[in-house]
Amino acid sequence: xxxxxxxxxxxxxxxxxxxxxxxxxxxxxxxxxxxxxxxxxxxxxxxxxxxxxxxxxxxxxxxxxxxxxxxxxxxxxxxxxxxxxxxxxxxxxxxxxxxxxxxxxxxxxxxxxxxxxxxxxxxxxxxxxxxxxxxxxxxxxxxxxxxxxxxxxxxxxxxxxxxxxxxxxxxxxxxxxxxxxxxxxxxxxxxxxxxxxxxxxxxxxxxxxxxxxxxxxxxxxxxxxxxxxxxxxxxxxxxxxxxxxxxxxxxxxxxxxxxxxxxxxxxxxxxxxxxxxxxxxxxxxxxxxxxxxxxxxxxxxxxxxxxxxxxxxxxxxxxxxxxxxxxxxxxxxxxxxxxxxxxxxxxxxxxxxxxxxxxxxxxxxxxxxxxxxxxxxxxxxxxxxxxxxxxxxxxxxxxxxx
Numbered sequence: 001x002x003x004x005x006x007x008x009x010x011x012x013x014x015x016x017x018x019x020x021x022x023x024x025x026x027x028x029x030x031x032x033x034x035x036x037x038x039x040x041x042x043x044x045x046x047x048x049x050x051x052x053x054x055x056x057x058x059x060x061x062x063x064x065x066x067x068x069x070x071x072x073x074x075x076x077x078x079x080x081x082x083x084x085x086x087x088x089x090x091x092x093x094x095x096x097x098x099x100x101x102x103x104x105x106x107x108x109x110x111x112x113x114x115x116x117x118x119x120x121x122x123x124x125x126x127x128x129x130x131x132x133x134x135x136x137x138x139x140x141x142x143x144x145x146x147x148x149x150x151x152x153x154x155x156x157x158x159x160x161x162x163x164x165x166x167x168x169x170x171x172x173x174x175x176x177x178x179x180x181x182x183x184x185x186x187x188x189x190x191x192x193x194x195x196x197x198x199x200x201x202x203x204x205x206x207x208x209x210x211x212x213x214x215x216x217x218x219x220x221x222x223x224x225x226x227x228x229x230x231x232x233x234x235x236x237x238x239x240x241x242x243x244x245x246x247x248x249x250x251x252x253x254x255x256x257x258x259x260x261x262x263x264x265x266x267x268x269x270x271x272x273x274x275x276x277x278x279x280x281x282x283x284x285x286x287x288x289x290x291x292x293x294x295x296x297x298x299x300x301x302x303x304x305x306x307x308x309x310x311x312x313x314x315x316x317x318x319x320x321x322x323x324x325x326x327x328x329x330x331x332x333x334x335x336x337x338x339x340x341x342x343x344x345x346x347x348x349x350x351x352x353x354x355x356x357x358x359x360x361x362x363x364x365x366x367x368x369x370x371x372x373x374x375x376x377x378x379x380x381x382x383x384x385x386x387x388x389x390x391x392x393x394x395x396x397x398x399x400x401x402x
Contacts, residue, residue: 011278012207012237019342020245034252035060041116042067043101044123046074048209052244064093072098102147115158121165134375138368144181152192159196164251165189167200172327175390180382190257191354199254202261202328204236206243226296228402231273231314236264259346261328273314285310293402360385
């Protein structure tokens with residue numbers, strides 16, 4: 001039987017338990033003091049990281065948990081998962097709402113509840129494929145940045161004790177608009193540190209997270225469709241459990257303005273094709289390597305249901321926004337590698353203040369207001385705000401691949 005968590009432990013992260021287990025144990029008294037009996041609001045809680053954060057934080061017995069997400073089916077599955085997990089205490093006051101955090105209904109809930117002790121925002125466009133044209137770029141920046149600012153303004157009414165907003169390793173020296181939007185988001189949320197404690201975390205790929213390429217293999221296999229993966233892209237991976245834990249640790253233990261990241265060495269990077277090899281093998285098949293997508297589709301279509309072989313196609317990455325390597329911090333940022341066993345902390349970095357952020361947002365919204373605005377105009381505006389933004393337009397995007 002294929003068990004996803006075991007596969008991830010054995011073949012992706014290559015460790016039998018979470019790399020953050022010791023840090024959680026060492027800080028469990030503080031975590032309990034800050035979480036037990038408190039009210040928690042999780043935005044984007046039905047996603048892979050948000051739901052893992054909820055599982056991590058529920059172990060410390062919050063009194064109230066409110067979860068907001070646009071994915072109604074995802075919220076239903078979250079609830080079933082929480083209530084089916086052994087040893088996990090779901091708060092008596094547990095509510096889910098299918099709505100956007102920028103909706104007036106969310107503002108009404110927040111004001112009538114008079115805020116929450118802990119607020120964590122996981123609502124984001126997270127995929128590089130989110131920047132294929134000017135419309136998708138506008139939607140990405142609206143969600144990751146402009147709507148996030150409305151949330152921050154709302155939080156100043158009833159400031160939380162802990163606020164966390166997830167970032168990405170792609171925010172360090174960004175080469176795609178998604179990563180740049182997250183770097184902008186970091187500056188935005190950190191500008192509110194005088195009002196309440198703000199922390200974030202940069203980390204790499206969450207193995208088999210919703211919508212990821214490996215997650216897609218599970219769906220392709222169910223539909224007897226070929227598998228595809230780049231063979232030249234090396235990435236760091238954390239497990240879904242670890243993704244939630246690093247966010248909890250950053251949220252609760254971080255100091256204002258800090259960015260957490262996992263201590264992962266270059267030897268722990270893997271190619272997607274090498275993981276795919278193990279995935280096919282674990283599922284009990286022998287790989288048939290195909291030359292291109294069309295051959296792979298043809299082989300899959302003619303494959304009997306009791307076949308012992310499975311078609312895959314590996315390729316070199318040639319789409320806009322793919323970064324050749326991953327990094328969690330950049331020169332000039334003050335980093336503490338000693339405070340935690342498995343976590344590094346960016347303690348200080350150059351940031352734009354709120355006035356600069358506001359001026360940049362006004363410029364972006366002016367661009368979006370034009371009927372004929374272009375993706376290139378948005379890229380140029382971002383380059384002015386983030387001078388080290390190195391965007392290369394290749395004219396291809398991930399929606400053009402299997």
